[in-house]
Amino acid sequence: MYDPILLTLDGSELAELAIPHAVAMAKQFGARLIVLRVVPPVVQPLDVDYGLSAPYGYEKIIEAETQGAAEYLANVVKSFEAEGLTVETVTPLGEPATAILETAHDRGAKLIVMATHGRSGFRRLVFGSVADRVLREAETPVLLVRGHDQDHSAAGKS
Ligand SMILES: Nc1ncnc2c1ncn2[C@@H]1O[C@H](COP(=O)(O)OP(=O)(O)O)[C@@H](O)[C@H]1O
Numbered sequence: 001m002y003d004p005i006l007l008t009l010d011g012s013e014l015a016e017l018a019i020p021h022a023v024a025m026a027k028q029f030g031a032r033l034i035v036l037r038v039v040p041p042v043v044q045p046l047d048v049d050y051g052l053s054a055p056y057g058y059e060k061i062i063e064a065e066t067q068g069a070a071e072y073l074a075n076v077v078k079s080f081e082a083e084g085l086t087v088e089t090v091t092p093l094g095e096p097a098t099a100i101l102e103t104a105h106d107r108g109a110k111l112i113v114m115a116t117h118g119r120s121g122f123r124r125l126v127f128g129s130v131a132d133r134v135l136r137e138a139e140t141p142v143l144l145v146r147g148h149d150q151d152h153s154a155a156g157k158s
């Protein structure tokens with residue numbers, strides 16, 4: 001039913017809390033896993049020259065970021081493949097929520113698995129802004145995994 005499953009990771013430990021859930025679902029449903037890390041474009045106002053030039057121009061930065069994202073994902077999925085799962089990694093360029101939603105649509109994902117928080121980790125918000133938009137706009141069910149909540153552990157709940 002849930003094949004393929006899209007797992008989104010931004011490189012943070014909080015995002016990685018979703019991994020065991022995505023793997024368990026993939027095993028349970030015999031599903032392929034698409035593991036995605038979006039490379040956000042570097043924001044540079046058109047009129048401003050930051051003095052960036054080759055080899056550190058915009059394209060080189062994006063290239064390096066994309067390569068870093070691909071290496072990170074390759075490392076993460078090694079253990080999935082060792083467990084016999086069929087895995088594909090993707091590193092689209094774009095605004096993260098938009099790229100997640102587009103990839104889910106284009107690849108026909110049947111389930112999105114993600115953590116509520118990621119790199120910026122504003123834990124006072126119930127969800128981060130990317131998680132919030134994906135949850136609101138996704139065409140599929142979304143399995144949201146909450147990160148460890150400091151307030152709860154302080155209250156002795158963890
Ligand atoms: N660049 C990205 N690539 C892939 N997934 C992302 C990206 N940014 C955010 N996400 C996904 O959204 C989840 C929540 O992150 P986000 O909403 O950005 O919260 P935060 O504000 O804590 O960073 C992450 O755990 C991850 O699954």
Ligand SMILES: [Mg+2]
Nearest residue numbers: 118119120128
């Ligand atoms: Mg974020």
